Each structure stands twice: as C-alpha cells, then as structure tokens.
Amino acid sequence: MDATSGKTEQEWRETLTPEQYAVLREKGTERPFTGKYVHSKQDGIYRCAACGAELFSSDTKFESGSGWPSFTEPVNRANVNLHEDRSHGMLRTEVTCKNCGSHLGHVFDDGPGPTGQRYCINSVSLELEPADHKPLR
Ligand code: FE
Numbered sequence: 001m002d003a004t005s006g007k008t009e010q011e012w013r014e015t016l017t018p019e020q021y022a023v024l025r026e027k028g029t030e031r032p033f034t035g036k037y038v039h040s041k042q043d044g045i046y047r048c049a050a051c052g053a054e055l056f057s058s059d060t061k062f063e064s065g066s067g068w069p070s071f072t073e074p075v076n077r078a079n080v081n082l083h084e085d086r087s088h089g090m091l092r093t094e095v096t097c098k099n100c101g102s103h104l105g106h107v108f109d110d111g112p113g114p115t116g117q118r119y120c121i122n123s124v125s126l127e128l129e130p131a132d133h134k135p136l137r
Contacts, residue, residue, distance in 0.1 A: 007100070016050060023124045024050050024102035027087075027094070032067025035123025039063075043131035045075065049124065051100035053079055056121065058131070062112060068105065068120050072113035082107065095119060 007015075012025050022028040032038075037046070046056040046069075056071045064070035074080045078098065085094040085106065095104045104125045111118035 012050070020049055020124050023122045024104075027103040029105075030068070030122045030124050035068060037069040037123040037126055037128060038067060040069070040128065042128060045129045045131075046071075046121075046126040047129055048097040048100060048102060048104070049127045050102040051097060052127075053097055053099040055079055055097065055104065055126065056119065058128075060113070064118055064120070066118075066120055069123055069126065070111075071119040071121065072111050072117060073115045074119065080104065095121065097125075 009025065013021055016024060019030070023030060040061075041058070043058045045054050046058070047053060048055055054075045056069075057075050060072045062070055062072065081096045081098050081101075083094040083096065085092045092106045092108075095107050096102060097104060102125065103122075105119065105121035108118045108120060109116055
C-alpha cells in the first residue's frame with residue numbers, strides 16, 4: 001500500500017498501462033525522444049498521469065535537447081517531492097508527485113531560467129490538459 005495514495009501496487013497495475021507502471025511505480029525512464037510531450041508546444045497544464053495532480057505548466061516548458069519534456073519549475077513546489085537518488089552510479093535528485101508518490105523524473109541545476117533548474121520529466125508520467133479544454137466560467 002502506498003502511504004500517500006492509499007492505492008496498492010495491484011491497483012496501480014490495473015489502472016496504469018504497463019509503460020506508465022514501469023516509470024511511475026518502478027522509477028523507470030522512457031527512452032529519450034520517444035515521449036509524446038518532448039516537443040509539445042501546446043498550452044495547458046501537465047497533470048500527474050497516475051492521480052491527476054497539477055504538476056507543470058506549459059508556460060515553464062523549454063527545449064532542453066535532452067529528449068525529455070523539460071520545465072524550469074513546477075506549478076507549485078508543494079505539489080512535488082524531491083529525493084536524493086544514488087542509483088546507476090550517479091547522484092541525482094528524483095522528483096515524485098507529492099499527492100500519489102509516483103516517480104516523475106529528475107531535477108538538475110543547469111536550467112535556463114531564473115530558477116536555474118531543469119525538471120527533466122518523463123512524458124509517460126504526464127497528461128496534458130490543453131488550455132482550450134478548460135471549462136468556461
Ligand atoms: Fe500523482
């Protein structure tokens with residue numbers, strides 16, 4: 001049972017695609033330049049593909065050349081958790097969804113904006129809610 005989401009791994013397996021499960025729940029990484037949002041310039045909010053939490057805005061997305069969607073900052077820093085990650089012989093900072101604990105990607109200190117950060121996020125961990133699909137008031 002995941003402490004933050006209340007979902008069991010079996011429930012995650014049933015609700016996510018195998019590719020989503022491998023990245024979100026097993027901290028996998030999609031191959032660079034294969035994700036659907038790498039070059040996306042559509043306006044909107046990128047939500048967690050597992051739980052729907054708001055994570056990143058298209059306003060902060062930039063072309064990093066890394067092969068993964070890249071953002072200078074989250075919509076709200078409180079919506080993500082950062083963790084030291086020493087896997088694969090590297091020291092990196094892992095980014096997870098605060099709401100459901102799912103793996104999103106990593107953040108690096110070589111970003112182009114005022115934050116100096118580059119959130120390097122798997123497309124498969126995200127679901128874009130296009131701006132023009134937002135309900136009108
Ligand atoms: Fe989530």
